[in-house]
Amino acid sequence: MSVTTAKGFRAAGVSAGLKASGNPDLALVVNDGPQFVASGVFTSNRVCAAPVVWSRRALEDHTLAAVVLNSGGANACTGEPGLADTATTAARVAQRLGVTPAEVAVGSTGLIGVRLPMDKLLGGVDRAVTELSEDGGAHAARAIMTTDTRPKTASFTGGGWSIGGMAKGAGMLAPALATMLVVITTDAVLSAEQADTALRAATAVSFDRLDSDGCMSTNDTVLLLSSGASGVQVDTKEFTAGLAEVCLNLGHQLLGDAEGSAHDITIAVQGAASEADALEVGRAIARSNLFKCAVFGKDPNWGRVLSAVGTTGAAFEPESLDVSFNGVMVFRHGGIGEDRSLVDLSGRECTVVVDLHAGTEQAVMWTNDLTYGYVKENAEYSS
Amino acid sequence: MSVTTAKGFRAAGVSAGLKASGNPDLALVVNDGPQFVASGVFTSNRVCAAPVVWSRRALEDHTLAAVVLNSGGANACTGEPGLADTATTAARVAQRLGVTPAEVAVGSTGLIGVRLPMDKLLGGVDRAVTELSEDGGAHAARAIMTTDTRPKTASFTGGGWSIGGMAKGAGMLAPALATMLVVITTDAVLSAEQADTALRAATAVSFDRLDSDGCMSTNDTVLLLSSGASGVQVDTKEFTAGLAEVCLNLGHQLLGDAEGSAHDITIAVQGAASEADALEVGRAIARSNLFKCAVFGKDPNWGRVLSAVGTTGAAFEPESLDVSFNGVMVFRHGGIGEDRSLVDLSGRECTVVVDLHAGTEQAVMWTNDLTYGYVKENAEYSS
Secondary structure (H helix, E strand, O other): OOOOOOOOEEEEEEOOOOOOOOOOOEEEEEEOOOOOEEEEEEOOOOOOOHHHHHHHHHHHHOEOOEEEEEOOEOOOOOHHHHHHHHHHHHHHHHHHHOOOHHHEEEEEEOOOOOOOOHHHHHHHHHHHHHHOEOOOHHHHHHHOOOOOOOOEEEEEEOOOOEEEEEEEEOOOOOOOOOOEEEEEEEOOEOOHHHHHHHHHHHHHOOHHHEOOOOOOOOOOEEEEEEOOOOOOEOOHHHHHHHHHHHHHHHHHHHHHOOOOOOOEEEEEEEEEOOHHHHHHHHHHHHOOHHHHHHHHOOOOOHHHHHHHHOOOOOOOOHHHOEEEEOOEEEEEOOEEOOOHHHOOOOOOEEEEEEEOOOOOEEEEEEEEOOOHHHHHHHHHOOO | OOOOOOOOEEEEEEOOOOOOOOOOOEEEEEEOOOOOEEEEEEOOOOOOOHHHHHHHHHHHHOEOOEEEEEOOEOOOOOHHHHHHHHHHHHHHHHHHHOOOHHHEEEEEEOOOOOOOOHHHHHHHHHHHHHOOEOOOHHHHHHHOOOOOOOOEEEEEEOOOOEEEEEEEEOOOOOOOOOOEEEEEEEOOEOOHHHHHHHHHHHHHOOHHHEOOOOOOOOOOEEEEEEOOOOOOEOOHHHHHHHHHHHHHHHHHHHHHOOOOOOOEEEEEEEEEOOHHHHHHHHHHHHOOHHHHHHHHOOOOOHHHHHHHHOOOOOOOOHHHOEEEEOOEEEEEOOEEOOOHHHOOOOOOEEEEEEEOOOOOEEEEEEEEOOOHHHHHHHHHOOO
């Protein structure tokens, strides 16, 4: 259950010395083929880190032979020297593996605005290459952690083919940068178009609907690498469904490990005139600090949900809205509903269902509550 | 320095018993003329409270004789019965003053989704009418407070005319509702068009640029009433400047009294290609929880500023950006600038200047930091 679950992949995770703690901080994932199809989605932040610039370019031909990832430094806002550092890193990996630098993607996470200690990093690359193994997935997952309390991996098994993945981060996990790094591998035989289509569709219904704290990183990266080693041609729809399952699984692990958070919040918007409307409403609620504080306080505060809904352009009539918290409809047909004291928010799960009564479309967003822990983490962490 | 500073106005503030504390909770402001020109701006939240619906309608003919405001209950999400309560309130004020209900605006603030105790409220109206006085402005300002720690009033004196105002609320002040109620009076002779133009222009550069926590209330109301009692015809531009000064003064009082806040943050965006670009960038920074936590932690975290800037569609090149914190340019021409340890954030003021180097337009936004106090207040307060 990791990036080495699918056939044709080896991985390693080592301590290069980028982290003061001495914890593992450099991961390498290598595709041994026979195929080298790859796809990626990146942060849409216009202030993006050097590794994002590099990896976007590396993916222009839809192939990758390896991904090198480091924690302990984001290499963002580091200008031309930072770009040169990323190129040097990719070149060293390429040299050691006998591929070209353009076949190597790079991911970084950590402090913004600080150059990476390249001697340490390159030494780590050399060591990682010697430690590559078909059982190395767990080590790689550990080496990309920043403030994560546990590594995050997931897998899916199809008919003769499989998908494996690892992830780190999310808003509250990686304060100041909120970087999410995800690498997913598969041994299914995929065309570049299939890989692209599946990755875009799967991330659209998983990572894109995760909004832990509304802050967009400079480094977010999700990569999909296919070795084709299973020899099995897959149906795009079937593969996309499996990929989406892996992405959702990883996404929920990110939410559940969000430091400082006390609740995982699911916001389901139903009865929307369009999926876009449902998403707009879901996102407005997910970004309401007042709502998120209320959930932390175990308060089924439907007034704050309605206030957020009212800021959107979605089709609805205020007098038709329903709002439920954990199965109790506290607001019904635009008026006060069940007794709010019936709502139990003592557990980690909080599910809010909003019915707009304006159509048949729906969408789900996931977020966390806003807690003392979140403020503490993000007030004390310097980047 | 209050709503009774301008000639032609009387006010009162009484305890109607809407608040469990027994503190003043009902304010009345009466225009004795000779003019009754009025204008208003309201929340753009589509889920808006009964008093907002009522007052918008009352202003259709651009005249008001009185404003009645209550704390201790927002009368929002209360459906048709709530609208009837507002109508009843206006009718009682009108009857006691000998005017029509359509000449009476209503403002409410407090819990969402709870009916107002109308017997108490109407008793309070009767008492307030008997206590109306030309010195009553301070009492009125006190009666509209919710979690405010002090009343907020301001005034401006022109050539023979004056403006006075009072305000309550703002994001962190009024958790769960974030209601801002503002009443401004003037004895300048104004046409309805002048009042409208001036109010819209003044609020656009003051209250509209205050974004304490990104949450939009169901009850926000800003009213301007003119008695014309000075007999002085004013130039619209001159009047607008004075009105903007009063609005800015009140706005800064709201920020400074935001409960839980430790910093007042000024975000000045310069060198923008358009004012809209500058505002978009300023608002993105003002809404970044990561940035707001950093300021609370006295951390001049330019990485979080850049992350927010990068999410906007404003014209800029990442390699041209400058960012200063309290006069220290910590990020210059897209690269690391002065030593961040030179920045002093120990005081309450934090000024962030972002230069986009893309034009000559600019805009300023104001916000607060995100603190333990904010979370506490909003987790424990139920609406």
